[in-house]
Amino acid sequence: MAIAKLLRAKKAKNDEFYTQYKDVKSECDHYMSHFFNKIIYCNCDTADSAFVRYFSELKAQGLIRDIWFSGGLGGADFRSPESIERLKQADLIITNPPFSLFREFIELLFTNNKQFLILGNRSAIVYKYIFPKIKANELWFGVRRWSGGIDFITENGLRGVPAIWFTNIKHGFVPPNLPFKKSVFMPQYDNANAVNIDKSAYFPPDYTGIVGVPITFLEWYNPEKFELLGRDKEFTTDGDICRINGKPVYIRLFVRRIKDLHKCE
Numbered sequence: 613m614a615i616a617k618l619l620r621a622k623k624a625k626n627d628e629f630y631t632q633y634k635d636v637k638s639e640c641d642h643y644m645s646h647f648f649n650k651i652i653y654c655n656c657d658t659a660d661s662a663f664v665r666y667f668s669e670l671k672a673q674g675l676i677r678d679i680w681f682s683g684g685l686g687g688a689d690f691r692s693p694e695s696i697e698r699l700k701q702a703d704l705i706i707t708n709p710p711f712s713l714f715r716e717f718i719e720l721l722f723t724n725n726k727q728f729l730i731l732g733n734r735s736a737i738v739y740k741y742i743f744p745k746i747k748a749n750e751l752w753f754g755v756r757r758w759s760g761g762i763d764f765i766t767e768n769g770l771r772g773v774p775a776i777w778f779t780n781i782k783h784g785f786v787p788p789n790l791p792f793k794k795s796v797f798m799p800q801y802d803n804a805n806a807v808n809i810d811k812s813a814y815f816p817p818d819y820t821g822i823v824g825v826p827i828t829f830l831e832w833y834n835p836e837k838f839e840l841l842g843r844d845k846e847f848t849t850d851g852d853i854c855r856i857n858g859k860p861v862y863i864r865l866f867v868r869r870i871k872d873l874h875k876c877e
């Protein structure tokens with residue numbers, strides 16, 4: 613019991629990461645045409661949040677209809693009926709929600725058919741609820757590149773987190789071509805009909821077979837160029853994580869270049 617309480621407290625503490633204004637601005641500026649005349653709801657934000665500051669400035673310039681934030685509702689929980697009512701009325705949900713409630717948060721957005729732009733840890737990609745949305749092209753990533761993560765403001769100063777933007781708004785940015793580095797030997801898995809690479813940069817540009825890649829590959833994922841077939845446990849013959857010569861290989865996604873497109877290039 614005491615341990616559970618301690619873990620909960622630790623989790624809640626990890627939620628107290630604040631986004632820097634420059635990081636809000638550098639991403640949100642790409643979506644300006646989607647914001648025009650819209651009501652933006654920042655449902656995990658108080659008056660001092662960088663999101664609230666950014667959208668208040670847009671409002672002052674007449675570029676959005678309104679900005680609402682949860683602190684303005686007495687710090688309402690995003691799951692409360694009042695907050696859900698606001699969410700339904702708003703056009704876009706834009707925030708950095710508590711990481712400990714990320715799955716619940718994104719589920720609420722999909723259930724209510726909302727357009728959103730939110731920050732989350734990149735490990736959320738393989739969550740049971742989230743990965744199928746990416747595969748179905750109902751959820752994708754922001755414009756910002758992933759390397760280096762994002763520095764958030766904490767009570768102990770800035771802290772780097774492997775956070776990325778998740779969205780279902782068409783921002784029009786197409787990920788650049790995979791930066792192919794060098795050819796490496798690609799071993800076959802024991803329990804999947806595919807070969808393994810450990811770095812996205814090892815993806816051979818002319819290979820059209822199925823390749824198991826780390827999740828960071830999705831930074832380069834363009835559904836017009838690649839088919840996303842599934843994650844490890846959905847794809848392996850035994851429903852287990854991937855293995856090579858008996859050794860486990862953690863978290864792999866299976867992808868394949870789309871042949872015809874490749875020929876056109």
Ligand SMILES: C[S@@+](CC[C@H](N)C(=O)[O-])C[C@H]1O[C@@H](n2cnc3c(N)ncnc32)[C@H](O)[C@@H]1O
Nearest residue numbers: 627629630631656657661688689690708709710
């Ligand atoms: C990662 S922080 C980000 C804060 C702010 N959105 C920003 O970007 O600077 C997540 C915030 O959500 C708040 N929070 C935690 N649980 C919440 C809930 N159930 N409903 C609304 N906000 C919540 C936390 O107190 C925390 O301030």
